[in-house]
Amino acid sequence: MKRDNPPVGHAEKVRSVALSRSAAAQSSLAASWARSMKTYGLEPDTPGNADARLEQTELHQRRDGLGRILATSAPVMDRLYASLGLAGCSVFLSDTEGVVIDHRMADSDGALFRAAGLCEGGVWSEAVQGTNGIGTCIAEQRAVTIYRDQHFHDRNTVMSCMGAPVFDEHGGIAAVLDVSSCRDDLTQPFAALIAQTVTDAARQIEADHFQSAFASRRILRGSGDGQKGAVLLAVDGDDLVVGATRAARAIYGLGHDNRIDPRPAGDLFGDSEQRGVGLESAERRELRRAIARANGNMAAAARALGISRATLYRRMDQLGLSRD
Template structure:
């Protein structure tokens, strides 16, 4: 990486941000410009305003951490792995709630002072409403992964950092947290930041998948089409083969609304293969017979006991459905 970096001129940065933020055409063409416009027009912020300390007390921070519950516990080992792989490059790992409050972090010893000076630390608030465009707040506002590289930040006081944030969604498909990796080092290049951003997205998906499986620990978890490519595509299925849960991306892929879980549908219907498997009582009975035979490893006496019928009845029903006795 090149270590030569021209410092951001505060006056020039503020002028550029104001010009673009107040241009309606720019906001329509660029998501970054749209975030700058929100920062000025919606939240009334100024890019060159003096830095305001926005930090929660310990009691309120504990409440925020408690509210995250399982997500906080699930994210810890993933954050540890991220810190182990990126810490030597001067990167810190942060987890925030949906209000932009940093509730957990991993920071290299040599970079802790720089992050404290920047105000990116546990208990600090990094919503767009407080800090303007940044990796955590803009990720929350847009519910998508974002990279805010140095002078792409709204406030000139935040241009010392590069921030890569990714959303973490809960088992209901709602935004639950933001995983962020940030660096205060001047030698971080944009290509390297892009690689880090992909790593952060993968880590956020891992947290989401781990959390979903924990939330539905007593259900069967099925991976859907495109899992890991476009996002975490997981579905939870109960003992009656009904889909009782789905991740945000699975809901999008299979067109599942919240109403779909109030009146659960069979997995075959959700996956769109019911016409191949057949529907109705006969098809259901045939499937249950095949499952029982498989579970009993072909032992017909055990199959009959499992189904609570006699062997003669079992054979009649097998013959009816064209199932061999071998």
């Protein structure tokens, strides 16, 4: 597969749009082109940092820093490549600085991608490469599709790149999953279908990573799951929410920093009024749980609660719990 020449007039078009006073406010693509020129001082037709690539030692350090994300993403990347590899697509995973730390690609595509610098160790932040599927995804923290001549640098217009953010267990961006193709017969409608597949795969990595991070907790799935990401809540033994995905934090107002204040799961799901929030209600629930765990064996339930069986019966009578 030979590398295409850049579109005629591409650099001039990028400059014209990037320097326009109004274009950036009307288009996210124009805003990215403007950042590439005005903020990072890049030019669309100069080599710049096209060959920016990390040494193996630093690359290994970055891979170690993303240990759990790397492990949970591997099977998802395998499935994604199995679905799209025959269509001439390659799969990449980058860290939050745009450094490619893992990939899946066919040998026949390797030379072309390596020539473009899209390979393990390659740096694809906007500051280095301008508008692209990985760097722009990081800058805007949303899924993006950069189709061929939408790239900032004319040297990258041979590619179509579909990137989606992967958020960690605290709701912060941790990585970018990207599918790129150098095929000139990849149409924009097909690229849009691939982009949705990439977004779904990124959400799967996020969900798998969250469940791995809170493996010792009970995981609840909230309302709206799958619409804007995995809506997952981690609940401790006291039914307090101690962790939430990015989408869950937005839906339930849990904030976006690394730490959340524990909240009763019943309050978030709107059933606190039905279940009650007083001490008696809490004690009733604990007694019922202990009895259920003991399969109705009152002596075993009392031992688990650290009280006598007589005390258990007395509290049950006071709280209106049937001895049956």
